[in-house]
Amino acid sequence: MPMQYMETIRARYARLGYAPYRWFEASTPSAWKALSRPLARLRLGLLSTSGAYVRGQRAYHYRDDCSLRAIPVDTPDTALRFSHITENYLVDARKDPGCILPLATLRKLVTRGVIGSLASDVFSCMGGIYSQRRVREETAPAVLDAFKAEGVEAALLVAM
C-alpha cells in the first residue's frame, strides 16, 4: 500500500511542535488543455519542486521561499545543488541529481525523438511552502511567465 504521507507528516509535525502543514486540497476539477500536437513534435518545459539550483546561484531560504531558479538544460550534474526545507529527502539527489531532476533523461528523450525539443532553461522552486496564497500569487504566475517566454507547449512537473 502506498505511503500515507499527509497523515504521517501531520502526526510528526504535531509531535515536533511545528506548525501544521496544509496541503492544497482541490474542491473542483482542474481546467483542461489538450496537447496541441504529439509530444514528439512539441517543446517541453520542466518544473522541479526539489529546490534545485546551479552553483553560482542563490540557494533557497527556508521561510516560504517562493522564488524560481532558471537552470540551463545543459547544466552538468556536477554544478547542480539542492536546498529544500525538507532536505532529508535529498540525500540521494545530492549524489545523483537525475533521480529527482531529469535533465539528462530529458536530453536523451529528445535525442531519441520521444520529445520534440526542450526549453533552453528548466525551472526549479522549493516545494513545501506553507502559504498557498503565495504559491498562487507568486510562484504559479512566475512559472507561467517563464514557460511562455521559453515557448513551452507542454510542461512536466516533477515533485520532490
Added chain:
Amino acid sequence: MSLVARHLEENGIPTLCLGSALDILRAGQPPRAAFVDYPLGHSAGRPFDEADQLAVVTAALRAFEDITTPGGLVTLPNRWPEVSWAQDSESNESGDTRQPRDESPQWQFPEDREAAIAAGAWQA
C-alpha cells in the same frame, strides 16, 4: 505543485505532474498525474540507474497522451527494489529541517555561497 499545474493549465499549457506521494497527488487533483511508488526524493527514478530513470520518465510522459479527462492519474509499473523503505521513511524524523525558518539561503556547500557572491547572485 498541483496549484501550479492547475494555474498553467488554466492559462493554456498542458501539464503532467510526476510524483511519489499518492495521497498528496490525489488531494491536489492536478490535470494529469503519474504516480511512481518510490521513496520521496526519487520521483525521476532510482539513483545511479539511468535505465530506470529513463523508464520512469518515459512512462510518465506517455500519460500526456493516455489521460483524457482532468484529474486523471496513472500508476507507473516501476518497483523500488528494497522492501523496507516505507518503514525507514516513516521513522526518519531527525532530518526534517522545518527549521530554521529565516531568510538566509541554505547552500548545499559553504563554497556555493562564495560562488554566488562571485557571480553577483548574493551580497556578503
